Every structure is written in structure tokens, then in C-alpha cells.
Amino acid sequence: METLAYVAFGVYTTIILFGGLMAVFSRNLVRALVGLALTLFGVAGCYLLMAAPFMALMQILIYVAAVSIMIFFAIMLTKPPVGAEEQPGRPWWVVAGCIVAALAPTMLIARVLHVQPLVSHEHPTEIVLMDLGQTFIEPYFLAFELISVILTVAMAGAVLLAFERRQGQ
């Protein structure tokens, strides 16, 4: 079983890496979005591995379904020129600078992870969903309400921003 878990972890990590590289470097924005969806599926698999099937389902429901569709709408509504959204051809020092700038903070955190070894439970237990519901309505009630307010305000603001006034008004 242990070996199987490692194999599954390797497969999911490969999916995440491949999808992430596709999302970052693909010229076509729709392909980049497909890469993002692939990565999100890989992360959902990681959630399954750490005994959090609820989070995996939420990941697929919220990210793969809702957020991806929203980004697809953004691509569709802004009508970028077909084929080449990102012009090729950058000098090598720009490429190197991009990679160094992205690697620097990542390496800093990796160093922290290396210096400070993490104590880990190798056998996670699945949480009871009832407890999660209790967490939302008892100790974290205010945060739960605030996030609904934020979602409502964000949606209303989005509608207001993108609203097209009729001619002559």
C-alpha cells in the first residue's frame, strides 16, 4: 500500500508539473487554461491522498468547474487575436531574469523547509463532515458570514463594472 501511495503521488506530481508548465508557457491562452485544469485535477488527487476527499470534490466543483469556466469566458469575451496571444521572441537575459525572479522566493521557502524539518503524521485520518459544519457555524461564524458578504459584493461589483450602458443614457 505504501508503494502504491508513492506511485500515486508521483503520478499526481507529474500531472501538476506538466499542467503548470503548460499553463505558464503555452502560447495559446485556451491551451494554458487546459493546463490549469490539469493542474487542478492533480491537486485534487493530492487531496485524496491525504485523506481529504471532501476537499478533492470541492476542488473539482469550485476550481475545475466554476473558476475555469469563468476564465474561459474572460478569454472569449476579450477576443484576443487567434493563435498568438503571446508574441514569441524575448532576449535571453529577460528569460533568465524571469526564472531568477521566480526562483528566489521559492528557494528561500525551500531553505526554510530544509532547515526546519517537519514532523508529520504518516497516516492522516479523514475528518467528520459534521465537525466541519460545526466549525463554520460556531467558532468561525463571523468569517463564514464575511466570506458570503465578500462573494456578494464581488459579484455585484463585477456586474456593475462590466455593465454596458445603453446608447443615449
Place this chain on the structure above:
Amino acid sequence: MTALSMFQLVSLLLLGLGLLGVIWRRSLVGMLISVELMLNGAGLSIVASGQLTAASGTVGHAAALFVMGLAAAEAALVLAIIIVVAKRYGHIESARLRTLRG
């Protein structure tokens, strides 16, 4: 290497890819996609910390769900902003958006 370190390294990979994408991408939609990558890494890291340490797994789940909610709100707003920018300027390239006038 413990299981927790492995999951944290995967979320670190997502963070690095997202940062690289935000720097690399020229269009606003591409940058939005990269920000989603980073937020996903944050969620993965939080759930791993909740599930694989002595900390409460329930709170880890709740925090990751909050991150997901905020990511959805952020994506909706950024989508609206991108549509407004595309309508006003006719393109969504971050390097060509230089006007600060209202």
C-alpha cells in the same frame, strides 16, 4: 522525507510556477491563470498542514475552503476588470497599458 514535506514541496512548486507565470505572461488573462496556480498551492499547503500534523484537520479544511471562496471572488472581479480594459483599450496586454487617466 516525510509525507508533509513532500506535499509542501508540491505546493512550493505551484507557488514557483505561479510566480514565474505572473512575471512571464503578457496578457492579463494569463496572469489571472498564474494567480490561480499560486492560490491552489496555498490551499494544498494548508490542507496538508491540517491533515498531516497534530493540528486540527477541520480547521485546515475550513481555511482552505475560505481560500477557495476568496479565489472565486477574485476571479470574478478580475474577469470584470479585464472586460472593462478590453472594451476601453482594445487589448489586454499588461505592457501596453500605460495610461493612468480615468
